[in-house]
Amino acid sequence: MxxxxxxxxxxxxxxxxxxxxxxxxxxxxxxxxxxxxxxxxxxxxxxxxxxxxxxxxxxxxMDEMGRKIQLDALAVAFVCTALTTFSYGFLETAGFPRLSAFMVWPIMGGVWCVATIIGTRRYE
Incomplete structure (x- = not known):
């Protein structure tokens, strides 16, 4: 495609x-x-x-390079989303407002897009 x-x-x-x-x-x-x-x-x-x-x-x-860029970007997105949501979970115990699970995908998708752009530029 x-x-x-x-x-x-x-x-x-x-x-x-x-x-x-x-x-x-x-x-x-x-x-x-x-x-x-x-x-x-x-x-x-x-x-x-x-x-x-x-x-x-x-x-x-995608070719191998495109897949490598996407794998790296998805790994960064996974780790950043896990750290962000996990950290915020602790903040909720300190009185911060509860956030909907709907916030997970925008965080992950946003980081994935940024990491893809950075990865693509790194290999140009």
Missing amino acids: SPKRFLMEFAVVMVVYILCVVVSSSFVRSMPDGAARIALALLPVIPMIAMAVSIIRRLNA
Whole structure:
């Protein structure tokens, strides 16, 4: 998969994801408890699965250097996210406000992007 095609596919999936989040968050609280409410709450997971498949396909299409850069970036993202969330967990015991688990992916994704940019520039 070419980088251009990946970016287009990723952008489309992100738009669908955002729409699913808006629909889900707009209506889930007004629904009665039950299977339909659970399904609506999980609606954004469907495009997230498509996003994961797209990312894995892109990784599989990369050459060895691209894979090394991504592995390094993912390792940095994993470690930074683990340290950040673990540290904040201790701060919560000191009275800091509780944060949602929704914060994990933005931290990991952001660090992954920055580490990928740095890794790519390092090998240019």
